[in-house]
Amino acid sequence: MIDPVVLKGFRDSLPKEEIPKKKIMRVLEDVFTSFGFAPIDTPALEYTEVLLGKGGGETDKQIFRFKDNGGRDVALRFDLTVPFARFMAAHHDEVGVPFRRYHISKVWRGENPQKGRYREFVQCDFDIVGADNALSDAEILSVMHASFEALGIDRYTFHISHRGLFSLFLSTLDLGDKVIDVLRCVDKLRKIGTDEVRKQLVEITGSEDSADKVIAYITAGDGRSFMETLETLEGLSGGRSEASERMRSIYSMLTDLGIEKSFVFDPSSTRGLDYYTGIVYETFLDDLPSIGSVCSGGRYNDLASLYMKEKTPGVGSSIGLDRLLAALEELDSPLLKDTAAADVLIVPSIDREMSALSKAADLRKEGIRVSMYLVPDAKMKRIYAFAESNRIPYLITDDGEGFKAKDLRTREMLSVEDAVDRIKEERTI
Amino acid sequence: MIDPVVLKGFRDSLPKEEIPKKKIMRVLEDVFTSFGFAPIDTPALEYTEVLLGKGGGETDKQIFRFKDNGGRDVALRFDLTVPFARFMAAHHDEVGVPFRRYHISKVWRGENPQKGRYREFVQCDFDIVGADNALSDAEILSVMHASFEALGIDRYTFHISHRGLFSLFLSTLDLGDKVIDVLRCVDKLRKIGTDEVRKQLVEITGSEDSADKVIAYITAGDGRSFMETLETLEGLSGGRSEASERMRSIYSMLTDLGIEKSFVFDPSSTRGLDYYTGIVYETFLDDLPSIGSVCSGGRYNDLASLYMKEKTPGVGSSIGLDRLLAALEELDSPLLKDTAAADVLIVPSIDREMSALSKAADLRKEGIRVSMYLVPDAKMKRIYAFAESNRIPYLITDDGEGFKAKDLRTREMLSVEDAVDRIKEERTI
Numbered sequence: 001m002i003d004p005v006v007l008k009g010f011r012d013s014l015p016k017e018e019i020p021k022k023k024i025m026r027v028l029e030d031v032f033t034s035f036g037f038a039p040i041d042t043p044a045l046e047y048t049e050v051l052l053g054k055g056g057g058e059t060d061k062q063i064f065r066f067k068d069n070g071g072r073d074v075a076l077r078f079d080l081t082v083p084f085a086r087f088m089a090a091h092h093d094e095v096g097v098p099f100r101r102y103h104i105s106k107v108w109r110g111e112n113p114q115k116g117r118y119r120e121f122v123q124c125d126f127d128i129v130g131a132d133n134a135l136s137d138a139e140i141l142s143v144m145h146a147s148f149e150a151l152g153i154d155r156y157t158f159h160i161s162h163r164g165l166f167s168l169f170l171s172t173l174d175l176g177d178k179v180i181d182v183l184r185c186v187d188k189l190r191k192i193g194t195d196e197v198r199k200q201l202v203e204i205t206g207s208e209d210s211a212d213k214v215i216a217y218i219t220a221g222d223g224r225s226f227m228e229t230l231e232t233l234e235g236l237s238g239g240r241s242e243a244s245e246r247m248r249s250i251y252s253m254l255t256d257l258g259i260e261k262s263f264v265f266d267p268s269s270t271r272g273l274d275y276y277t278g279i280v281y282e283t284f285l286d287d288l289p290s291i292g293s294v295c296s297g298g299r300y301n302d303l304a305s306l307y308m309k310e311k312t313p314g315v316g317s318s319i320g321l322d323r324l325l326a327a328l329e330e331l332d333s334p335l336l337k338d339t340a341a342a343d344v345l346i347v348p349s350i351d352r353e354m355s356a357l358s359k360a361a362d363l364r365k366e367g368i369r370v371s372m373y374l375v376p377d378a379k380m381k382r383i384y385a386f387a388e389s390n391r392i393p394y395l396i397t398d399d400g401e402g403f404k405a406k407d408l409r410t411r412e413m414l415s416v417e418d419a420v421d422r423i424k425e426e427r428t429i
Numbered sequence: 430m431i432d433p434v435v436l437k438g439f440r441d442s443l444p445k446e447e448i449p450k451k452k453i454m455r456v457l458e459d460v461f462t463s464f465g466f467a468p469i470d471t472p473a474l475e476y477t478e479v480l481l482g483k484g485g486g487e488t489d490k491q492i493f494r495f496k497d498n499g500g501r502d503v504a505l506r507f508d509l510t511v512p513f514a515r516f517m518a519a520h521h522d523e524v525g526v527p528f529r530r531y532h533i534s535k536v537w538r539g540e541n542p543q544k545g546r547y548r549e550f551v552q553c554d555f556d557i558v559g560a561d562n563a564l565s566d567a568e569i570l571s572v573m574h575a576s577f578e579a580l581g582i583d584r585y586t587f588h589i590s591h592r593g594l595f596s597l598f599l600s601t602l603d604l605g606d607k608v609i610d611v612l613r614c615v616d617k618l619r620k621i622g623t624d625e626v627r628k629q630l631v632e633i634t635g636s637e638d639s640a641d642k643v644i645a646y647i648t649a650g651d652g653r654s655f656m657e658t659l660e661t662l663e664g665l666s667g668g669r670s671e672a673s674e675r676m677r678s679i680y681s682m683l684t685d686l687g688i689e690k691s692f693v694f695d696p697s698s699t700r701g702l703d704y705y706t707g708i709v710y711e712t713f714l715d716d717l718p719s720i721g722s723v724c725s726g727g728r729y730n731d732l733a734s735l736y737m738k739e740k741t742p743g744v745g746s747s748i749g750l751d752r753l754l755a756a757l758e759e760l761d762s763p764l765l766k767d768t769a770a771a772d773v774l775i776v777p778s779i780d781r782e783m784s785a786l787s788k789a790a791d792l793r794k795e796g797i798r799v800s801m802y803l804v805p806d807a808k809m810k811r812i813y814a815f816a817e818s819n820r821i822p823y824l825i826t827d828d829g830e831g832f833k834a835k836d837l838r839t840r841e842m843l844s845v846e847d848a849v850d851r852i853k854e855e856r857t858i
Contacts, residue, residue, distance in 0.1 A: 002479055004518035004736040006472050007503060012516055014524060015467035022458070022468055029451070034793045036771030036800025038444035038819070039451055043435050043549055044473065044535060045493070045505075050431055064474070066495030069539050074436060076474075087441055089433035095443060096818035098803045100770075106473060110498050120472055131803040135782050139801060142790070256783040257790055307433040341529075342465030353564050354685040361571070361686055364463045371465025372568060374527045374560035389525035390467070 009112075009119030016391070020336040021122075021325060024151065025104055027335075028124060028319070031147045032102040035139070037126055040101045042083040044108075048075040051082050053306055062111050076108040080125045080318070081303075088129060089307030097130025097312070104321070118322065127316030129303055134249035137279050137299060138257075140315045141250070144283065144295055145259045147319070152335055153328075155286035159266035160250075163276050163298070164243035165233055166267065169217055172238050173210050183270045186218050190268075190292075194219070218268040226251055229265035246278065277301040279315070291327045295319045341390040342371035343423045344405070347383055349398045350376045359396070359403055359416075368423055384408070393426075394419045438541075438548030445820070449765040450551075450754060453580065454533055456764075457553060457748070460576045461531040464568070466555055469530045471512040473537075477504040480511050482735055491540050505537040509554045509747070510732075517558060518736030526559025526741070533750070547751065556745030558732055563678035566708050566728060567686075569744045570679070573712065573724055574688045576748070581764055582757075584715035588695035589679075592705050592727070593672035594662055595696065598646055601667050602639050612699045615647050619697075619721075623648070647697040655680055658694035675707065706730040708744070720756045724748045771800035772852045773823040773834070774816045779805045781827055788825070788832055788845075797852055813837070822855075823848045 006012060013021065029039070048065050052075070065075040077083050080103045088099070095101075104124045111117070126143060128136045141158065148156050167179050175182060185200045194215065201211035217236050221229045230251070234244045247265070254260040271280040278299030285294060297317035304312045328336050344363065348356030353376060360370040371392060373383050387395060387408055395406045396416060405419035406412065414422075435441060442450065458468070477494050481504070494504040506512050509532045517528070524530075533553045540546070555572060557565045570587065577585050596608050604611060614629045623644060630640035646665050650658045659680070663673045676694070683689040700709040707728030714723060726746035733741045757765050773792065777785030782805060789799040800821060802812050816824060816837055824835045825845060834848035835841065843851075 001737070002482065002735050004479065004515040004733075005476070006519075007474060007476060007497075007501065008499070010472035010474065012472070012520065013470035014520060015469060015530070018468040018470055026455075033771075034796075034798050036774070036798055036819070036821075038770035039447040040444060041442035041447055043439035043441070045436060045439065045537070045549070047434070047436060050433065053431065061498055064495075064497060066493075068436075068493060069490055070437070072436065086433045090435075091441065091443060094818070096815050098815070100800065101444070108474070120474070128803065133803065133805075135777065135786075135801070135805065136803045138786065139803065142786070146793075253783055253786055257786055304433075306431050308430070341467035342462075345465070348564065354682055357564075357567065357571070357682055357686055364575075367463075369463050369465055371529065372564070374557065374562065374565045374568065376562070376564065386525050386527070389523070390465070392465075 007119070009117075011118060011120075015341055016339045017325075019339045019341070020328075021321070023335065024321065024325065024328075025124075027150050028104070028147055029102070031143065031150050032126055035100070035143050035146070037100045037102045037143070040084075040087060040103055041105065042077070042080075042087055042103070044076055044106070045074050046077060046083065046086070048073040050086050050307075051075050051077060062109050064108050064110055078109050079107050080105060080123050081316075084125065084127065085304040085312075086307055088312050089304040092304075092308065092310065092312070098128055098136065099130055100126070100128045102126040122321040124319040124321050125316060127303075127314050129312050129314030129316075132278075132299070132301075132313040134246055134253060136315050137246070137250050138253035140297070140317055141254060141263070141281070142257060142259065144281075144317055145262055147295075148262075148283070151324075151328075152333065153285065153331075156262065156283060157286060158263045158281055158283050159269040159293075160247075160263055160279055160281045161265065161267045161269045162243050162247050162279050163270065164278055165237055165241065165247065166217070166270060168241055168243060169233070169237035170214075172236075173205070173213060175205055175210060178204055180274060182214060186214070186268060186270050189218065218270075221264060221266045221268070224265075226260070226263065226265045229267070233265075233267060243278075250279065271296065271298055275300045275302075281317075285327055285331065288327050288330055291323060291330070294324045294327060339391050340369075340393060342369040342392050344368060344394040344396050344419065345371045345373055345383070345387045345390070345392045346396045346403075347373045347378075347398070348376050349400065352398055352400070356398060359398075363416075363420065366420060368420060394423065436548070438546075440547060440549075444770055445768045446754075448768045448770070449757075450750070452764060453750065453754065453757075454553075456579050457533070457576055458531070460572065460579050461555055464529070464572050464575070466529045466531045466572070469513075469516065469532055470534065471506070471509075471516055471532070473505055473535070474503050475506060475512065475515070477502045479515050479736075480504050480506060491538050493537050493539055507538050508536050509534060509552050510745075513554065513556065514733040514741075515736055517741050518733040521733075521737065521739065521741070527557055527565065528559055529555070529557045531555040551750040553748040553750050554745060556732075556743050558741050558743030558745075561707075561728070561730075561742040563675055563682060565744050566675070566679050567682035569726070569746055570683060570692070570710070571686060571688065573710075573746055574691055576724075577691075577712070580753075580757075581762065582714065582760075585691065585712060586715060587692045587710055587712050588698040588722075589676075589692055589708055589710045590694065590696045590698045591672050591676050591708050592699065593707055594666055594670065594676065595646070595699060597670055597672060598662070598666035599643075601665075602634070602642060604634055604639065607633055609703060611643060615643070615697055615699050618647065647699075650693060650695045650697070653694075655689070655692065655694045658696070662694075662696060672707075679708065700725065700727055704729045704731075710746075714756055714760065717756050717759055720752060720759070723753045723756060768820050769798075769822060770819040771798040771821050773797060773825050773848065774800045774802055774812070774819070774821045775825045775832075776802045776807075776812055776827070777805045778827045778829065781829070785827060788827075792845075792849065795849060797849060823852065 276298035280298035282293035283295035299315040649661045705727040709727035711722035712724035728744040
């Protein structure tokens with residue numbers, strides 16, 4: 001016998017997990033599609049050089065990398081951004097720009113598994129490339145808003161800020177050459193707190209005064225409205241600028257769309273990654289801030305510079321689907337409640353299998369999901385256990401005088417027609 | 430610069446391919462769900478021993494196999510059957526039997542790429558395990574029938590036969606110990622023709638007479654109805670048997686469901702694989718038989734014997750999604766026609782972006798998929814090129830006096846309301 005185990009950091013997805021996961025993916029796909037985003041896919045396996053670039057390859061232990069049977073140095077993708085950059089370089093002319101795509105797929109990382117972290121997980125990315133203006137920024141933010149609404153999440157907040165504005169501010173402090181260090185430090189604010197960030201900022205900038213000014217900048221959103229924050233930051237960064245005007249336009253568009261209340265200007269949201277140049281954003285669930293951002297991204301100046309000369313500016317977002325699922329579970333989301341494999345379970349009587357098959361076919365034509373208990377002479381105890389493990393709410397049996405239904409939650413007997421009506425009603429709620 | 434190429438045998442999926450692929454997957458998922466099949470997922474990467482068993486490991490060059498950073502011997506799954514067997518052994522009690530699952534996911538094989546064959550492809554499997562009776566067999570066949578109907582494929586035929594019946598027949602010829610060799614030979618009938626199969630059968634059986642009898646058996650379906658074939662085979666295999674009674678029950682259920690016309694009894698359909706024990710089947714498109722079977726499977730006695738002692742009999746099918754897609758393309762299927770990334774493209778005028786954003790939001794509320802051209806001062810030529818490369822049928826522009834629509838296929842101008850009506854009409858066809 002071989003032990004039927006999976007690798008450390010990997011896991012099977014059982015129906016009770018996979019059913020809600022598929023539901024969430026469909027909801028998101030429908031939102032993306034309604035905004036004209038098109039799906040793409042890329043290979044799970046690529047040349048290591050393509051994924052890591054020419055330099056950084058040797059040192060990266062976090063990826064699944066190997067020599068294939070043809071001796072090629074290959075690796076499993078560790079995100080969907082790098083393959084998308086390669087994709088744009090390869091298909092730029094064919095897809096046309098501005099190009100809006102979404103990609104929901106698995107990625108793999110060899111990092112040490114922790115609670116809620118796995119070596120195989122699903123990412124959900126959506127980007128618009130080939131346009132650099134407030135309209136595209138607002139469009140991505142609208143998609144994010146529409147996604148969280150469609151998922152039925154009540155309380156969430158998008159924290160936005162602008163990298164360019166922050167850089168302007170830092171250059172007024174003569175810290176233009178330390179932007180990345182300062183960004184990475186500020187990015188840890190939620191984790192390590194203001195005091196520790198200030199301490200590190202003193203080290204980075206070499207000045208208590210500079211550190212205090214940076215702290216003042218990143219906390220400028222506290223207790224202030226979006227526009228008040230923007231004006232305060234304009235003051236701190238030397239007056240109106242292209243960056244601040246961009247934020248003004250975006251906010252005015254969000255207001256016009258009536259969705260501005262979900263957005264706060266949070267200058268401490270900087271994102272650690274180097275490549276962002278314009279707006280950056282994170283998404284927090286108000287009732288579960290500890291889980292961290294469930295949807296993040298920003299504007300980048302040049303996606304595919306590793307593979308092509310032409311610039312491809314863009315703006316994009318990534319939803320961590322597994323983290324979002326964990327959050328929805330903790331929030332007891334109704335979206336995860338219905339994990340039934342079917343609406344009804346039909347139990348055929350011995351020698352009357354055919355009438356059960358026909359009944360099932362009829363019900364399916366009405367849009368009812370029908371499972372059938374396939375062992376006709378089974379004990380009721382086993383049948384109930386089957387319905388329970390498949391989370392099926394209604395049972396239909398045949399006593400020779402016609403089919404009867406039973407609501408397994410209340411044990412109430414009812415006619416098949418009434419059961420069908422109830423199933424349809426319950427579905428629309 | 431790094432060359433943005435993918436590995437040999439791999440490929441990117443552009444929207445014009447991915448949109449219909451996703452559509453087909455949804456159609457199939459809806460069918461599976463309507464029969465109470467639940468989705469599962471398993472890791473892409475598993476212990477090599479789990480995938481290949483203890484013995485066969487060293488020799489199999491067709492799989493992507495490597496040592497991970499922890500020194501484990503791991504491999505990418507090459508089908509969805511082996512991981513499902515491992516899954517059942519691990520979760521048997523939790524999921525409950527009879528268990529019906531579907532799994533649509535990628536698998537990887539290192540075989541040399543040929544026309545239409547890739548190293549990464551999507552499989553679509555559905556099985557019922559834990560029941561061995563005609564009812565389960567008929568249920569799987571019903572799902573297959575419902576799938577092809579839902580895909581809108583007009584002309585297809587399921588070729589069924591029964592392994593047990595063939596074995597019975599072979600034992601009447603005293604060929605019981607040569608079943609596998611004969612099966613593998615017969616399985617090549619479509620490829621190499623009757624004469625060559627007969628020649629090989631003479632070699633295998635050592636007898637011209639036996640070879641002729643086998644040929645008579647496997648061609649017994651020619652020009653005969655299902656029931657005539659069944660009775661002929663009963664005659665050849667020593668009379669009525671459990672196997673022939675099973676076929677009779679299945680056919681009677683298919684008849685009761687009114688779907689029997691799609692099924693032929695084809696005793697030459699044997700499937701090469703060892704593990705089938707009952708019915709086996711293949712699916713051919715009447716207008717494209719050369720592409721081979723697009724949906725195959727059968728009944729097996731014991732799925733998970735490598736990993737557990739308990740027997741898990743089952744019956745299952747596998748749709749080769751990439752082959753099916755290629756076929757639908759060749760058949761000019763309407764399912765692949767609509768590859769539009771959106772229904773309409775809105776072009777905002779300069780300084781009137783906000784009204785375009787609002788209009789887009791309103792249309793989305795009506796269920797219209799709306800893309801937006803995000804460069805407000807672009808030339809019409811570029812806008813048309815964008816609409817064309819995204820296959821978007823309607824354009825909406827704003828001349829300052831309100832929005833107007835244009836059907837880009839006919840160049841006809843119309844009101845936005847009329848465009849919306851037409852989009853909805855076109856969708857229901």
